[in-house]
Amino acid sequence: MSKKLNIGLFGFGVVGQGLYDIIKTKNLNLEIVKIAIKNPEKDRSLPKELFTTDRDEILNNPDINTVVELINDTEAAFEIVSRALSSGKNVVSASKKMIATYLNELIELQEKYGTSLLYEGAVCGSIPIIRNLEEYYDNELLHSISGIFNGSSNYILSKGYLENLDYNTALKQAQDLGFAETDPTMDVGGYDAKYKLIIAAAHAYGVVIDPEEVLNIGIQNLAPNDLQYAREKKLKIKLVPVAKELDDKHVTLFVLPKFVNETEFLYNVEYEYNGVTVQAAFADQQFFFGKGAGGHPTGSAVLSDIAALRYDYQYEYKKAKAVNNLQFTNNVAINIYLRYEDEALVEALEFEYIQERFYSGNYKFVIGKINLQKLIYNQQRIAENKAFVAFADQLTGVSLASAKLQAAEV
Ligand SMILES: NC(=O)C1=CN([C@@H]2O[C@H](COP(=O)(O)OP(=O)(O)OC[C@H]3O[C@@H](n4cnc5c(N)ncnc54)[C@H](OP(=O)(O)O)[C@@H]3O)[C@@H](O)[C@H]2O)C=CC1
Numbered sequence: 001m002s003k004k005l006n007i008g009l010f011g012f013g014v015v016g017q018g019l020y021d022i023i024k025t026k027n028l029n030l031e032i033v034k035i036a037i038k039n040p041e042k043d044r045s046l047p048k049e050l051f052t053t054d055r056d057e058i059l060n061n062p063d064i065n066t067v068v069e070l071i072n073d074t075e076a077a078f079e080i081v082s083r084a085l086s087s088g089k090n091v092v093s094a095s096k097k098m099i100a101t102y103l104n105e106l107i108e109l110q111e112k113y114g115t116s117l118l119y120e121g122a123v124c125g126s127i128p129i130i131r132n133l134e135e136y137y138d139n140e141l142l143h144s145i146s147g148i149f150n151g152s153s154n155y156i157l158s159k160g161y162l163e164n165l166d167y168n169t170a171l172k173q174a175q176d177l178g179f180a181e182t183d184p185t186m187d188v189g190g191y192d193a194k195y196k197l198i199i200a201a202a203h204a205y206g207v208v209i210d211p212e213e214v215l216n217i218g219i220q221n222l223a224p225n226d227l228q229y230a231r232e233k234k235l236k237i238k239l240v241p242v243a244k245e246l247d248d249k250h251v252t253l254f255v256l257p258k259f260v261n262e263t264e265f266l267y268n269v270e271y272e273y274n275g276v277t278v279q280a281a282f283a284d285q286q287f288f289f290g291k292g293a294g295g296h297p298t299g300s301a302v303l304s305d306i307a308a309l310r311y312d313y314q315y316e317y318k319k320a321k322a323v324n325n326l327q328f329t330n331n332v333a334i335n336i337y338l339r340y341e342d343e344a345l346v347e348a349l350e351f352e353y354i355q356e357r358f359y360s361g362n363y364k365f366v367i368g369k370i371n372l373q374k375l376i377y378n379q380q381r382i383a384e385n386k387a388f389v390a391f392a393d394q395l396t397g398v399s400l401a402s403a404k405l406q407a408a409e410v
Protein backbone atom coordinates (compact mmCIF):
# COMPACT_ATOMS: atom_id res chain seq x y z
CA MET A 1 0.00 0.00 0.00
CA SER A 2 1.46 3.39 -0.96
CA LYS A 3 1.77 6.13 1.63
CA LYS A 4 -0.79 8.96 1.50
CA LEU A 5 0.74 12.25 0.43
CA ASN A 6 -0.57 15.50 1.92
CA ILE A 7 0.83 18.12 -0.41
CA GLY A 8 1.71 21.76 0.12
CA LEU A 9 2.06 23.29 -3.36
CA PHE A 10 4.16 26.42 -3.96
CA GLY A 11 3.24 28.23 -7.19
CA PHE A 12 0.07 28.12 -9.25
CA GLY A 13 1.33 29.47 -12.57
CA VAL A 14 1.86 27.58 -15.83
CA VAL A 15 3.32 24.44 -14.24
CA GLY A 16 1.34 24.54 -10.97
CA GLN A 17 -1.97 24.82 -12.84
CA GLY A 18 -0.79 22.17 -15.34
CA LEU A 19 -0.02 19.78 -12.49
CA TYR A 20 -3.39 20.47 -10.88
CA ASP A 21 -5.25 19.75 -14.17
CA ILE A 22 -3.56 16.35 -14.38
CA ILE A 23 -4.03 15.42 -10.70
CA LYS A 24 -7.77 16.08 -10.81
CA THR A 25 -8.17 13.47 -13.59
CA LYS A 26 -6.57 10.77 -11.40
CA ASN A 27 -7.55 8.88 -8.31
CA LEU A 28 -4.20 8.85 -6.54
CA ASN A 29 -3.62 8.51 -2.84
CA LEU A 30 -2.83 12.20 -2.42
CA GLU A 31 -4.40 15.53 -1.52
CA ILE A 32 -3.37 19.13 -2.18
CA VAL A 33 -3.88 20.66 1.26
CA LYS A 34 -2.73 24.24 0.57
CA ILE A 35 -1.31 26.31 -2.29
CA ALA A 36 1.13 29.17 -1.61
CA ILE A 37 1.21 31.98 -4.16
CA LYS A 38 2.67 35.48 -4.27
CA ASN A 39 -0.13 37.78 -5.37
CA PRO A 40 -3.37 37.46 -3.33
CA GLU A 41 -5.27 39.72 -5.79
CA LYS A 42 -5.03 37.41 -8.82
CA ASP A 43 -8.13 35.53 -9.94
CA ARG A 44 -7.76 31.79 -9.32
CA SER A 45 -9.56 28.81 -10.81
CA LEU A 46 -9.98 27.20 -7.35
CA PRO A 47 -11.66 28.26 -4.08
CA LYS A 48 -9.91 31.14 -2.27
CA GLU A 49 -9.54 29.14 0.99
CA LEU A 50 -7.06 26.80 -0.71
CA PHE A 51 -4.55 29.64 -1.23
CA THR A 52 -2.16 31.45 1.09
CA THR A 53 0.64 33.96 0.79
CA ASP A 54 2.16 32.74 4.06
CA ARG A 55 4.71 30.00 3.35
CA ASP A 56 4.67 28.95 7.04
CA GLU A 57 1.11 27.68 6.64
CA ILE A 58 2.68 24.89 4.60
CA LEU A 59 6.17 24.60 6.08
CA ASN A 60 5.00 24.56 9.71
CA ASN A 61 2.04 22.25 9.11
CA PRO A 62 3.00 18.81 10.50
CA ASP A 63 0.21 17.13 8.51
CA ILE A 64 1.84 18.15 5.21
CA ASN A 65 4.45 15.51 4.38
CA THR A 66 5.26 16.61 0.81
CA VAL A 67 6.16 19.98 -0.70
CA VAL A 68 5.88 20.61 -4.44
CA GLU A 69 7.84 23.75 -5.36
CA LEU A 70 6.93 25.35 -8.71
CA ILE A 71 7.74 29.04 -8.30
CA ASN A 72 9.70 31.49 -10.44
CA ASP A 73 11.99 32.93 -7.74
CA THR A 74 15.34 31.14 -7.29
CA GLU A 75 16.29 32.41 -3.83
CA ALA A 76 12.80 31.97 -2.37
CA ALA A 77 12.66 28.49 -3.90
CA PHE A 78 15.95 27.51 -2.24
CA GLU A 79 14.74 28.76 1.12
CA ILE A 80 11.44 26.87 0.81
CA VAL A 81 13.06 23.64 -0.38
CA SER A 82 15.81 23.76 2.29
CA ARG A 83 13.31 24.34 5.08
CA ALA A 84 11.05 21.56 3.81
CA LEU A 85 13.89 19.03 3.52
CA SER A 86 15.24 20.02 6.95
CA SER A 87 11.85 19.51 8.60
CA GLY A 88 11.31 15.98 7.31
CA LYS A 89 9.19 16.78 4.25
CA ASN A 90 10.00 15.26 0.87
CA VAL A 91 10.11 17.70 -2.03
CA VAL A 92 9.48 17.80 -5.78
CA SER A 93 10.81 20.84 -7.63
CA ALA A 94 11.02 22.05 -11.24
CA SER A 95 13.27 25.05 -10.50
CA LYS A 96 16.34 24.20 -12.54
CA LYS A 97 18.30 27.38 -11.80
CA MET A 98 17.82 26.86 -8.07
CA ILE A 99 18.77 23.16 -8.27
CA ALA A 100 21.86 23.72 -10.45
CA THR A 101 23.04 26.63 -8.29
CA TYR A 102 22.58 24.86 -4.94
CA LEU A 103 23.01 21.19 -5.86
CA ASN A 104 25.78 20.44 -3.34
CA GLU A 105 23.77 21.97 -0.50
CA LEU A 106 20.62 20.12 -1.58
CA ILE A 107 22.44 16.77 -1.68
CA GLU A 108 23.83 17.43 1.81
CA LEU A 109 20.41 18.34 3.20
CA GLN A 110 18.89 15.12 1.83
CA GLU A 111 21.66 13.08 3.42
CA LYS A 112 21.51 14.89 6.74
CA TYR A 113 17.73 14.70 7.18
CA GLY A 114 17.00 11.49 5.23
CA THR A 115 14.54 13.33 3.02
CA SER A 116 14.13 13.15 -0.76
CA LEU A 117 14.24 15.84 -3.44
CA LEU A 118 13.12 14.84 -6.94
CA TYR A 119 13.30 17.12 -10.01
CA GLU A 120 12.51 15.29 -13.25
CA GLY A 121 10.37 18.22 -14.44
CA ALA A 122 13.36 20.58 -14.14
CA VAL A 123 15.25 18.96 -17.03
CA CYS A 124 13.67 18.77 -20.48
CA GLY A 125 10.04 18.95 -19.35
CA SER A 126 8.27 15.67 -20.03
CA ILE A 127 11.40 13.64 -20.95
CA PRO A 128 12.31 11.16 -18.17
CA ILE A 129 16.05 11.74 -18.45
CA ILE A 130 17.13 12.17 -14.82
CA ARG A 131 15.74 8.89 -13.57
CA ASN A 132 17.25 7.13 -16.59
CA LEU A 133 20.68 8.64 -15.95
CA GLU A 134 20.36 7.80 -12.27
CA GLU A 135 19.06 4.23 -12.63
CA TYR A 136 19.29 2.83 -16.14
CA TYR A 137 22.79 4.06 -16.96
CA ASP A 138 24.02 3.34 -13.47
CA ASN A 139 26.78 1.03 -14.72
CA GLU A 140 27.31 2.47 -18.21
CA LEU A 141 30.19 4.63 -19.26
CA LEU A 142 28.61 7.64 -20.95
CA HIS A 143 30.75 9.24 -23.66
CA SER A 144 28.42 12.22 -24.07
CA ILE A 145 25.02 13.71 -23.40
CA SER A 146 23.79 16.46 -25.64
CA GLY A 147 20.57 17.70 -27.11
CA ILE A 148 17.94 20.38 -27.21
CA PHE A 149 17.16 21.30 -23.61
CA ASN A 150 15.25 24.57 -24.04
CA GLY A 151 11.80 24.67 -25.60
CA SER A 152 11.55 28.45 -26.04
CA SER A 153 14.76 28.91 -28.02
CA ASN A 154 13.96 25.86 -30.13
CA TYR A 155 10.49 27.30 -30.75
CA ILE A 156 12.06 30.58 -31.95
CA LEU A 157 14.57 28.74 -34.17
CA SER A 158 11.85 26.55 -35.71
CA LYS A 159 9.56 29.52 -36.32
CA GLY A 160 12.44 31.34 -38.05
CA TYR A 161 13.74 28.44 -40.12
CA LEU A 162 10.46 26.78 -41.09
CA GLU A 163 8.06 29.74 -41.18
CA ASN A 164 10.34 32.77 -41.67
CA LEU A 165 8.84 34.34 -38.54
CA ASP A 166 10.94 37.11 -37.05
CA TYR A 167 12.76 36.57 -33.74
CA ASN A 168 10.76 39.01 -31.58
CA THR A 169 7.34 37.75 -32.72
CA ALA A 170 8.42 34.14 -32.13
CA LEU A 171 9.75 35.02 -28.66
CA LYS A 172 6.47 36.75 -27.80
CA GLN A 173 4.58 33.61 -28.86
CA ALA A 174 6.85 31.42 -26.68
CA GLN A 175 6.07 33.73 -23.75
CA ASP A 176 2.32 33.72 -24.42
CA LEU A 177 2.33 29.92 -24.61
CA GLY A 178 3.94 29.72 -21.15
CA PHE A 179 7.22 28.22 -22.39
CA ALA A 180 9.58 31.10 -21.61
CA GLU A 181 11.14 31.98 -18.25
CA THR A 182 10.06 35.18 -16.48
CA ASP A 183 13.31 36.69 -17.83
CA PRO A 184 13.54 35.22 -21.37
CA THR A 185 17.28 35.97 -21.50
CA MET A 186 17.52 32.75 -19.49
CA ASP A 187 16.13 30.90 -22.50
CA VAL A 188 17.69 32.64 -25.51
CA GLY A 189 21.03 33.22 -23.75
CA GLY A 190 21.52 29.52 -23.08
CA TYR A 191 21.39 29.85 -19.26
CA ASP A 192 18.35 27.64 -18.82
CA ALA A 193 19.91 24.93 -21.00
CA LYS A 194 23.11 25.24 -18.96
CA TYR A 195 21.32 24.71 -15.63
CA LYS A 196 19.63 21.61 -17.05
CA LEU A 197 22.94 20.32 -18.42
CA ILE A 198 24.61 20.76 -15.03
CA ILE A 199 21.85 18.78 -13.32
CA ALA A 200 22.06 16.03 -15.95
CA ALA A 201 25.87 15.90 -15.68
CA ALA A 202 25.65 15.39 -11.91
CA HIS A 203 23.66 12.19 -12.52
CA ALA A 204 25.62 11.08 -15.60
CA TYR A 205 29.16 11.79 -14.45
CA GLY A 206 28.94 12.45 -10.72
CA VAL A 207 30.35 15.97 -11.11
CA VAL A 208 28.63 18.94 -9.47
CA ILE A 209 29.75 22.01 -11.38
CA ASP A 210 29.33 25.69 -10.54
CA PRO A 211 27.18 27.26 -13.33
CA GLU A 212 29.57 30.24 -13.40
CA GLU A 213 32.29 27.95 -14.80
CA VAL A 214 30.32 26.70 -17.79
CA LEU A 215 30.19 28.58 -21.11
CA ASN A 216 26.76 29.49 -22.39
CA ILE A 217 26.32 31.36 -25.65
CA GLY A 218 22.77 31.62 -26.93
CA ILE A 219 20.88 32.53 -30.07
CA GLN A 220 20.39 36.30 -29.52
CA ASN A 221 22.93 37.25 -32.18
CA LEU A 222 21.69 34.85 -34.86
CA ALA A 223 21.32 36.82 -38.13
CA PRO A 224 19.69 36.05 -41.51
CA ASN A 225 23.15 35.39 -43.02
CA ASP A 226 23.76 32.58 -40.54
CA LEU A 227 20.42 30.97 -41.35
CA GLN A 228 21.03 31.38 -45.08
CA TYR A 229 24.45 29.75 -44.73
CA ALA A 230 22.91 26.82 -42.81
CA ARG A 231 20.22 26.39 -45.49
CA GLU A 232 22.80 26.34 -48.29
CA LYS A 233 24.68 23.58 -46.48
CA LYS A 234 21.41 21.68 -45.79
CA LEU A 235 22.01 22.18 -42.06
CA LYS A 236 19.87 23.61 -39.27
CA ILE A 237 21.00 25.68 -36.30
CA LYS A 238 19.93 24.44 -32.86
CA LEU A 239 20.90 25.52 -29.34
CA VAL A 240 22.78 22.51 -27.99
CA PRO A 241 24.19 21.85 -24.53
CA VAL A 242 27.01 19.28 -24.54
CA ALA A 243 28.54 17.23 -21.72
CA LYS A 244 31.38 15.08 -22.98
CA GLU A 245 33.87 12.82 -21.30
CA LEU A 246 37.23 13.63 -22.88
CA ASP A 247 39.21 10.82 -21.28
CA ASP A 248 39.03 8.93 -17.99
CA LYS A 249 39.99 12.07 -16.07
CA HIS A 250 38.20 14.96 -17.72
CA VAL A 251 34.70 16.02 -18.61
CA THR A 252 33.74 19.23 -20.39
CA LEU A 253 30.41 21.06 -20.54
CA PHE A 254 29.30 23.93 -22.75
CA VAL A 255 26.18 25.42 -24.34
CA LEU A 256 26.45 26.77 -27.88
CA PRO A 257 24.32 27.03 -30.99
CA LYS A 258 25.26 24.12 -33.24
CA PHE A 259 24.94 23.26 -36.91
CA VAL A 260 23.13 19.93 -37.18
CA ASN A 261 22.76 17.82 -40.27
CA GLU A 262 19.82 15.71 -41.37
CA THR A 263 21.37 12.46 -40.13
CA GLU A 264 21.31 13.74 -36.54
CA PHE A 265 18.25 13.09 -34.38
CA LEU A 266 18.17 16.74 -33.32
CA TYR A 267 17.54 17.85 -36.91
CA ASN A 268 13.86 16.97 -36.63
CA VAL A 269 13.28 18.27 -33.11
CA GLU A 270 11.13 21.35 -33.67
CA TYR A 271 9.23 24.01 -31.72
CA GLU A 272 8.91 23.37 -27.97
CA TYR A 273 10.04 19.77 -28.29
CA ASN A 274 13.33 18.72 -26.68
CA GLY A 275 15.64 15.83 -27.50
CA VAL A 276 18.45 14.19 -25.55
CA THR A 277 21.13 12.12 -27.28
CA VAL A 278 23.08 9.80 -25.02
CA GLN A 279 26.24 8.22 -26.39
CA ALA A 280 27.02 5.24 -24.20
CA ALA A 281 29.96 2.84 -24.36
CA PHE A 282 27.91 -0.34 -24.76
CA ALA A 283 24.32 0.71 -25.44
CA ASP A 284 25.75 3.00 -28.15
CA GLN A 285 23.60 5.94 -29.24
CA GLN A 286 20.14 6.45 -27.72
CA PHE A 287 17.68 9.25 -28.18
CA PHE A 288 14.91 10.63 -25.94
CA PHE A 289 12.29 12.93 -27.42
CA GLY A 290 9.33 14.84 -25.96
CA LYS A 291 7.83 18.21 -25.09
CA GLY A 292 10.34 20.28 -23.15
CA ALA A 293 8.10 23.09 -21.92
CA GLY A 294 4.49 23.88 -21.10
CA GLY A 295 2.17 23.25 -18.15
CA HIS A 296 0.88 19.77 -18.95
CA PRO A 297 4.12 18.17 -20.24
CA THR A 298 6.06 19.51 -17.25
CA GLY A 299 3.17 18.74 -14.89
CA SER A 300 3.29 15.11 -16.05
CA ALA A 301 6.97 14.82 -15.01
CA VAL A 302 6.23 16.52 -11.68
CA LEU A 303 3.37 14.07 -11.07
CA SER A 304 5.64 11.14 -11.85
CA ASP A 305 8.02 12.37 -9.12
CA ILE A 306 5.14 12.85 -6.69
CA ALA A 307 3.98 9.30 -7.40
CA ALA A 308 7.51 8.02 -6.78
CA LEU A 309 7.52 9.69 -3.36
CA ARG A 310 4.55 7.52 -2.35
CA TYR A 311 7.15 4.72 -2.29
CA ASP A 312 9.90 6.90 -0.73
CA TYR A 313 12.01 6.98 -3.89
CA GLN A 314 15.29 8.92 -3.53
CA TYR A 315 18.12 9.70 -5.91
CA GLU A 316 21.24 7.95 -4.67
CA TYR A 317 23.76 10.11 -6.57
CA LYS A 318 25.73 6.90 -7.04
CA LYS A 319 28.24 8.33 -9.50
CA ALA A 320 28.90 11.38 -7.31
CA LYS A 321 29.50 9.18 -4.28
CA ALA A 322 31.66 6.59 -6.07
CA VAL A 323 35.41 7.14 -6.09
CA ASN A 324 35.48 9.33 -9.11
CA ASN A 325 38.49 11.06 -10.50
CA LEU A 326 36.61 12.95 -13.18
CA GLN A 327 37.37 16.64 -13.24
CA PHE A 328 35.59 19.38 -15.10
CA THR A 329 37.71 21.29 -17.62
CA ASN A 330 37.28 24.09 -20.12
CA ASN A 331 40.74 23.44 -21.47
CA VAL A 332 39.55 21.78 -24.64
CA ALA A 333 39.82 22.39 -28.37
CA ILE A 334 36.56 22.73 -30.32
CA ASN A 335 35.66 23.72 -33.87
CA ILE A 336 33.52 26.82 -34.21
CA TYR A 337 31.88 29.03 -36.83
CA LEU A 338 32.30 32.72 -35.98
CA ARG A 339 30.37 35.40 -37.89
CA TYR A 340 31.86 38.74 -36.96
CA GLU A 341 32.41 42.37 -37.96
CA ASP A 342 35.52 43.36 -36.03
CA GLU A 343 38.80 41.72 -37.11
CA ALA A 344 40.17 42.42 -33.63
CA LEU A 345 37.74 39.84 -32.23
CA VAL A 346 39.22 37.13 -34.46
CA GLU A 347 42.71 38.15 -33.26
CA ALA A 348 41.61 38.06 -29.62
CA LEU A 349 40.17 34.57 -29.95
CA GLU A 350 43.58 33.19 -31.05
CA PHE A 351 42.35 30.41 -33.31
CA GLU A 352 44.67 27.40 -33.22
CA TYR A 353 43.81 26.64 -36.81
CA ILE A 354 41.58 28.30 -39.43
CA GLN A 355 39.95 25.98 -41.90
CA GLU A 356 37.86 28.50 -43.84
CA ARG A 357 37.51 32.28 -44.12
CA PHE A 358 34.79 34.13 -45.99
CA TYR A 359 34.29 37.86 -46.78
CA SER A 360 31.48 39.30 -48.85
CA GLY A 361 30.21 42.80 -48.15
CA ASN A 362 29.08 42.85 -44.54
CA TYR A 363 29.14 39.07 -44.15
CA LYS A 364 32.38 37.71 -42.73
CA PHE A 365 33.00 34.40 -41.03
CA VAL A 366 35.77 32.05 -40.04
CA ILE A 367 35.58 28.36 -39.25
CA GLY A 368 38.39 26.93 -37.19
CA LYS A 369 39.68 25.32 -34.05
CA ILE A 370 39.79 27.26 -30.81
CA ASN A 371 40.34 26.61 -27.11
CA LEU A 372 37.04 26.81 -25.22
CA GLN A 373 38.72 29.01 -22.61
CA LYS A 374 39.30 31.71 -25.25
CA LEU A 375 35.55 31.84 -25.85
CA ILE A 376 34.95 32.19 -22.11
CA TYR A 377 37.49 35.04 -21.75
CA ASN A 378 35.95 36.85 -24.72
CA GLN A 379 32.28 36.15 -24.00
CA GLN A 380 31.48 39.78 -23.18
CA ARG A 381 33.28 41.02 -26.28
CA ILE A 382 31.42 38.51 -28.49
CA ALA A 383 28.10 39.75 -27.09
CA GLU A 384 29.04 43.43 -27.55
CA ASN A 385 30.21 42.81 -31.12
CA LYS A 386 26.92 41.05 -31.93
CA ALA A 387 29.04 38.21 -33.30
CA PHE A 388 27.46 34.78 -33.71
CA VAL A 389 29.29 31.66 -32.56
CA ALA A 390 28.22 28.07 -33.27
CA PHE A 391 29.74 24.68 -32.56
CA ALA A 392 30.77 23.53 -36.02
CA ASP A 393 31.64 19.86 -35.86
CA GLN A 394 29.37 19.23 -38.86
CA LEU A 395 31.15 21.90 -40.90
CA THR A 396 34.43 20.16 -40.25
CA GLY A 397 33.07 16.76 -41.19
CA VAL A 398 32.60 14.97 -37.85
CA SER A 399 29.56 14.26 -35.71
CA LEU A 400 29.54 14.99 -31.99
CA ALA A 401 29.74 11.29 -31.14
CA SER A 402 33.02 10.96 -32.99
CA ALA A 403 34.21 14.54 -32.52
CA LYS A 404 37.69 14.65 -31.09
CA LEU A 405 37.32 17.32 -28.44
CA GLN A 406 40.86 17.28 -27.19
CA ALA A 407 41.71 17.98 -23.58
CA ALA A 408 44.68 20.31 -23.73
CA GLU A 409 47.37 20.29 -21.04
CA VAL A 410 45.64 20.47 -17.67
N1 LIG B 1 6.87 26.96 -17.89
C1 LIG B 1 7.49 25.84 -18.21
O1 LIG B 1 7.30 25.25 -19.29
C2 LIG B 1 8.46 25.23 -17.24
C3 LIG B 1 8.83 25.89 -16.08
N2 LIG B 1 9.71 25.29 -15.22
C4 LIG B 1 10.07 25.94 -13.97
O2 LIG B 1 8.97 25.83 -13.07
C5 LIG B 1 8.91 26.96 -12.21
C6 LIG B 1 7.55 27.64 -12.39
O3 LIG B 1 7.42 28.05 -13.72
P1 LIG B 1 6.04 28.60 -14.30
O4 LIG B 1 4.91 27.85 -13.75
O5 LIG B 1 6.23 28.70 -15.76
O6 LIG B 1 6.04 30.09 -13.69
P2 LIG B 1 4.84 31.12 -13.60
O7 LIG B 1 5.44 32.48 -13.68
O8 LIG B 1 3.76 30.77 -14.55
O9 LIG B 1 4.26 30.90 -12.11
C7 LIG B 1 5.05 31.16 -11.00
C8 LIG B 1 4.21 30.95 -9.76
O10 LIG B 1 5.05 31.11 -8.62
C9 LIG B 1 4.37 31.93 -7.67
N3 LIG B 1 5.37 32.55 -6.81
C10 LIG B 1 6.42 33.35 -7.14
N4 LIG B 1 7.14 33.67 -6.04
C11 LIG B 1 6.54 33.04 -5.00
C12 LIG B 1 6.83 32.95 -3.61
N5 LIG B 1 7.87 33.59 -3.07
N6 LIG B 1 6.01 32.19 -2.82
C13 LIG B 1 4.93 31.55 -3.35
N7 LIG B 1 4.63 31.58 -4.66
C14 LIG B 1 5.42 32.32 -5.47
C15 LIG B 1 3.56 32.88 -8.52
O11 LIG B 1 2.54 33.43 -7.73
P3 LIG B 1 1.40 34.37 -8.38
O12 LIG B 1 0.49 33.42 -9.10
O13 LIG B 1 0.75 34.98 -7.20
O14 LIG B 1 2.10 35.33 -9.28
C16 LIG B 1 3.06 31.93 -9.60
O15 LIG B 1 1.91 31.24 -9.17
C17 LIG B 1 10.08 27.87 -12.62
O16 LIG B 1 11.18 27.57 -11.80
C18 LIG B 1 10.38 27.43 -14.06
O17 LIG B 1 11.73 27.65 -14.40
C19 LIG B 1 10.23 24.05 -15.45
C20 LIG B 1 9.92 23.37 -16.57
C21 LIG B 1 9.02 23.90 -17.58
Ligand SMILES: N[C@@H](CC=O)C(=O)O
Nearest residue numbers: 150151152179181293
Ligand atom coordinates in the same frame (compact mmCIF):
# COMPACT_ATOMS: atom_id res chain seq x y z
N1 LIG C 1 11.75 28.07 -20.30
C1 LIG C 1 11.94 26.66 -20.37
C2 LIG C 1 10.79 25.98 -19.72
C3 LIG C 1 11.07 24.58 -19.40
O1 LIG C 1 12.04 24.22 -18.76
C4 LIG C 1 12.01 26.22 -21.81
O2 LIG C 1 11.67 27.03 -22.69
O3 LIG C 1 12.46 25.10 -22.06
